[in-house]
Structure formats: C-alpha cells, structure tokens
Amino acid sequence: xxxxxxxxxxxxxxxxxxxxxxxxxxxxxxxxxxxxxxxxxxxxxxxxxxxxxxxxxxxxxxxxxxxxxxxxxxxxxxxxxxxxxxxxxxxxxxxxxxxxxxxxx
Amino acid sequence: xxxxxxxxxxxxxxxxxxxxxxxxxxxxxxxxxxxxxxxxxxxxxxxxxxxxxxxxxxxxxxxxxxxxxxxxxxxxxxxxxxxxxxxxxxxxxxxxxxxxxxxxxxxxxxxxxxxxxxxxxxxxxxxxxxxxxxxxxxxxxxxxxxxxxxxxxxxxxxxxxxxxxxxxxxxxxxxxxxxxxxxxxxxxxxxxxxxxxxxxxxxxxxxxxxxxxxxxxxxxxxxxxxxxxxxxxxxxxxxxxxxxxxxxxxxxxxxxxxxxxxxxxxxxxxxxxxxxxxxxxxxxxxxxxxxxxxxxxxxxxxxxxxxxxxxxxxxxxxxxxxxxxxxxxxxxxxxxxxxxxxxxxxxxxxxxxxxxxxxxxxxxxxxxxxxxxxxxxxxxxxxxxxxxxxxxxxxxxxxxxxxxxxxxxxxxxxx
Numbered sequence: 140x141x142x143x144x145x146x147x148x149x150x151x152x153x154x155x156x157x158x159x160x161x162x163x164x165x166x167x168x169x170x171x172x173x174x175x176x177x178x179x180x181x182x183x184x185x186x187x188x189x190x191x192x193x194x195x196x197x198x199x200x201x202x203x204x205x206x207x208x209x210x211x212x213x214x215x216x217x218x219x220x221x222x223x224x225x226x227x228x229x230x231x232x233x234x235x236x237x238x239x240x241x242x243x244x
Numbered sequence: 245x246x247x248x249x250x251x252x253x254x255x256x257x258x259x260x261x262x263x264x265x266x267x268x269x270x271x272x273x274x275x276x277x278x279x280x281x282x283x284x285x286x287x288x289x290x291x292x293x294x295x296x297x298x299x300x301x302x303x304x305x306x307x308x309x310x311x312x313x314x315x316x317x318x319x320x321x322x323x324x325x326x327x328x329x330x331x332x333x334x335x336x337x338x339x340x341x342x343x344x345x346x347x348x349x350x351x352x353x354x355x356x357x358x359x360x361x362x363x364x365x366x367x368x369x370x371x372x373x374x375x376x377x378x379x380x381x382x383x384x385x386x387x388x389x390x391x392x393x394x395x396x397x398x399x400x401x402x403x404x405x406x407x408x409x410x411x412x413x414x415x416x417x418x419x420x421x422x423x424x425x426x427x428x429x430x431x432x433x434x435x436x437x438x439x440x441x442x443x444x445x446x447x448x449x450x451x452x453x454x455x456x457x458x459x460x461x462x463x464x465x466x467x468x469x470x471x472x473x474x475x476x477x478x479x480x481x482x483x484x485x486x487x488x489x490x491x492x493x494x495x496x497x498x499x500x501x502x503x504x505x506x507x508x509x510x511x512x513x514x515x516x517x518x519x520x521x522x523x524x525x526x527x528x529x530x531x532x533x534x535x536x537x538x539x540x541x542x543x544x545x546x547x548x549x550x551x552x553x554x555x556x557x558x559x560x561x562x563x564x565x566x567x568x569x570x571x572x573x574x575x576x577x578x579x580x581x582x583x584x585x586x587x588x589x590x591x592x593x594x595x596x597x598x599x600x601x602x603x604x605x606x607x608x609x610x611x612x613x614x615x616x617x618x619x620x621x622x623x624x625x626x627x628x629x630x631x632x633x634x635x636x637x638x639x640x641x642x643x644x645x646x647x648x649x650x651x652x653x654x655x656x657x658x659x
Contacts, residue, residue, distance in 0.1 A: 157652075195620035197627045206623030208569075209541065222261055222544040223287070225307075 145234065145241045148181065152238070159203060161194035164244065169231070170194050171240060172214045174201045179233045180214045181242040187219070187226035247273045248345040250554060251336055253326040253491065254352035255279025257288065257540060258520030258547035260307045262350050265551035267316045275318045276344055277308075278336065280325035283376055284309050289540055291379040292400055293571050296386065296407035304376045329495040331513055348515055348554040351492055351503055352547060355485035355521040355538055360395060363456035366464050370457075371480045373400055385478040388412030393466050393476040395454070397424030399570045400482030402437060406572050409444045416447040416474050418466065423450060427484075428568065429614065430583055432591070432601055436616050437572055444573060449474070485538055487522045500524055502536040507561035509550045517554055519546035528563045529636070530582055541567050565612075565634050576619045580630035581612025590644045592629075597621035600629050608638040631655055 148162040154173040161184060162169045168184035170193040178201075184192050191207040198204075201214045210224030217228035232243040250266050252259045255277050263277045279285065286304035295302035313320050321338065328337040329349065336344045357372035371382050382404070386392065392408040394401045397419030408415045417424075425434040438448065453469045457479065466474040487502035498504040498512035502524040509517045509525065520543035524536040545564050553559045569578045575598070586603035593599055598617015605611050613629040615622065628651035632639065637658050643649045 192620070195624055197624055204627065206620060206627065209627070222548065223307075225264070225312075 143232075143243045145243050148240045148242050150239055151179075151235060154179070154240070157198045157200070159194050159196060159198050161192060162242075167244070168192065169242065169244075170196075170203070171233075171242070172198055172203060174198070174214060176201075179235060179240050181231040181233050181240075182212070182214070182217055183229045186210055186224065187228055188224045193228075248334060248347045249274030249276060250348055250350070250551075251276045251278065251344055251346035252350045252352060253278050253336060254350075254354055254488075254520070254522070255281070255285045255320065255322065256352060256354050256520065257285075257307070257543040258354075258550075259350065259352035260285035261544045261547035262352065262519060262551040262554075263308070263318045264316060265548045266555065267318070269552060269555055269557060271555055273347075275316075276321060276346075277318055278321045278324065278326050278338065278344070280323065280339075281375060281377070282323040284313075284320070284322070286376060287540075288374075291376060292373055292403035293407060295376075295379050296383050296404065297410040302379070302383070326491055329491060329516070331495055331516070334515065346515070348517065350547075350550050350554060351511070351516065351518040351522060352520045352543075352550075353488040353491060353503075353518075353522045355487045357481070358484040358486050360481045360483055362454055364458040364467075366457045366459050366479070369459070369464065369479065370395075371478065373404060373480060373482060374485070382478070382480060386411045386413055389414065390478055391463065391476040392416070393418060393464075393474055393479045394482065395479065396482040396484070397421070397448075397450070398427060398482055398484065399425075399568070401480070402441065402572060403570060404480050404482060405441060405446050406444065409441075409446060410573075413478075415445070416449060416476070417441070418449045418452070418454060418468070418474070420453050421451065424448075428583070429577070429579055430589065430601055430603065432589065432599070433577055433579075433614050433616050436575075436599070437577060440573055440575060485521065487524075487536060489522060492518070492522075500534065504534075507532075507563075508553045508559050509546060509562055510553065517550045519543070519550040525562060527566070528561060529565055529634075530585075535566070535582070537566050539566060539568050565630065567630065571619075572616075574618060575616055576622060577614070577616040578623075578626050578630075579612065579614040580626075581633045583612040583614065586611050588641075590641045592645055592647055594622065594625055594647055597625060600625060602629070602633075602641075602644045604641070608641075609636050610639060610644075611636065625651060628652055628655060632658070 157175045172180045186205040195206040211221035212228045217230040285307045392413045463477045492503045503518040526532040583603040587606040590602040600615035
C-alpha cells in the first residue's frame, strides 16, 4: 500500500446541497456527498449489497440511499442503516481548499 | 418468568432479518431460526434474474453465513421443517422429532407457488420458481436454443422470460388475462414492459386459456383453446403464490388470506407473531384495509418490526407503503402504494430516465406512484415520488406532470 494521498475530486459547486456525484480515479470509483448542512463527505462508489453506484442514489440529510434496493448508509461514518445492506461503506477524509474538494485515498 | 428464547420458523428474508434485529435490539437470550431448505438464509430476488441468466453457475446470495450467525449467536436449524406448534407448552416440533421451546414465536413461513391444474399428461413436469434449488433446475434446462414456454405474465413469469431470452432461448409467454401484469401494475407500465419483451424477441399469447399440456418426445406441447399449439422443451408456471399457513392453521391460529395479524404483527395468540408473505395485516395507509403482500421490502420491514414488537420494547404499528420492483432487461419498474381506487393518472415524462405515473384519488390525494426506466436516473426520481405518495398529499396535477418542477422541491413544500 502506498501512503494516502490527497486527490482533487471536484469543485464545491459541482455538488448540490443534499446530493451526490460520482468521482472516478484510476480503476477506483467514489461517491462525493454534500449534506443538507453543506458539509462534504466521500465514500466508495458502490453499494456494499450489490455492485450498484451510489451516485444515482438519494441523499436525505446525511443519509445516502442506494437507488437499487433502498439500502441506506450514514454518509459521515459509512455505517449501514437499513436492510438489505449489512456491510458498512468505506469512507475517506475530505478537505476543501480554494473551492475544490479533495479526498484522501 | 424464565426466558425460553425467541424462535423463528422460516429462514427466508423476513425470518433472517428478524433474527438479526432481535440481537440488534440488545436481546441476549437464545435465538433459533428454523428453515426447511438446506441453505443459509439467502435473498430470493436474484433467482429469477441474475442467477438464471449469468454465465457462471450461481451460488445463493447469502444473507446470514456461518460467521455472521456465530457472531450474532443465532442458532440455525436448516433442512428441518417445523411440523407442529404446541401452544400450551410453548414448543415447536420439527420433522426430525426435535423440540424447540419458545417464549415468543415468529412465523415467517412465506408462500408457495400456486400449482397449475391442467389437462394432459405433463403437469408433473412443469417448473415453478420459489427456491434456489428451483432456479438451478430451471437454469439447467435453459440452454441456448431451447424452446421455453412461460405461463403467467406476472413479475416471476416476465423476469424468467427475460432471463431465458438472455440465455438465447426461444420464448413464448402465455397469459390468460386480458393483459400482462394485471395485479397491481397500471396498464401504462404493462404496455411498456410488453413492448420491451417483444423487442427482445418474446412471443406472447395473451387473453387465451390453455386447453391441455402433453408430453411430445423429449419436450412438450401446449395446446391453447383458440387451437394454436406451442411446442417447447421447458415450461415454467408463474401464476401466483399461496401463503404457507399449514402450521398456523393446524395450531388453531386465525387465518384470513394468510395468517391473520393485527397492526403490531401479532397473531390471535399473543406469544406468536407473523411477518412477510405468509400474513395479512391491516394497512393504516389505506384505511386499515387488510392486505397481504408478496414483496421483498415488506418481508424485510415486517421481519424487523416483528422482532421489535416481540421484545415488547416500544411496540409500533406496521405502517409502510407497499413497494414492489422488478427488473426487465436493462429497465427497472417500481410500484409504490396501491393504485386501485385511483380515479386519474398523471404522467411525468422523464425523457431518458423513463416515465412516472401518479395515481390520484377522486379528491386529488396521491394514492400511489408507478414508473419504469433505466435503473440509475429513474430510481432517484421514483424514490422522491414514493416519498410524496407516503404523504398522500393533494398536489397540483400540473406540477406533478411538469418535469421542470423538481420533486424534491414539492416534497420540501409539504414538510
């Protein structure tokens, strides 16, 4: 494993409040969230239940709901919140600099 | 009073979720999960979809593997059916002779495929799809070029037809009703589904009864009352399901289109609950009308809710909007709520993301939403529409129809 690096994912304005976008880096894919309070978070892109991208999901407050089967995760911690998901989602540190969103992966 | 533990009969979706929830709620006693299949609890939705058509031989989509059962201290008794409930002694008897005592019991016995009664010598050869082993048996015969007849234009029949086409089979779907998806799916969506199947190459025989089915060499011949004849190598019947109530009936529990439960999922015996496909319950979203659902999310939610209520922590009534989904090729269709009783339908065209249909009562209240489109963008809109339906609000039809008006904005206005 290489040391974690900060990667520029998007501009702050690319993500609406209470929404999520997809960010691909190399062969990995992530979901970048903005909560209803305007805070940014990042996680692995795919739901832990079936391989379906969370960027098509619905953000409600600080919860992401998978579009496929409505499994839910806490955006801040990645904790699985509702069936059918039972495996937590991996999350990544996020920082904002000069209106750009960076994630540490 | 000594605690004899929590016992769950039926290790499907509802039963497995209940077992997990009992532990999640902090219950520390014995949890026993009894299932007649020789598999770990697994998800059924993929049986008619990926597991029929993917190139790799499938394995069950396991919900609770041994590691997790151990971690949660759930005792799984698989391959052994519950045969009797002794309510006075609070004991479940198994086919093997084993006896399991309970303090509270959950019946999550599911449903069985309805059997087709038909003239001819082939009725024993028909396939039905409910369990993993059923899917394997069907899959083995779904070889490229095989002629497949699917009887029944419901979700199971249509998903099986789509899988057979994907496998390179020659598929005919027979539906005796006037159209496919008669039960619970609006006509607009049924038409979209039928069109996608026709485009993929499925032949349809709709609105025609089957006269008889006979063996014909290695295969079969299905004769319809209009005189047409369909030769095939494999027949799958998906004509509905019957709730599994034998155990409940034999022990004298109240039955009404399934095991009768109250709004807390309690049966006529206060120490016995029921959840999932096997039970009928009053739905407060629709004037406490008694309904029974054969749906995945309902099984999960009722299993979870029953566990909470069995522990008597803060018993809550079960009040969820019924929700169904089906995958057809690269499209997903969803229905949220019950559309019967609707007097008008408003269409919202999402362009490439598909279509939504809002079904309104005479007084303008939103009763249910249905729609179909490619899974990604469609699902997001559909989910918002479902949340609107949960509120059963009166919303201006022009706003619902206008895709430029964001559903999230409409939802916020109701808060």
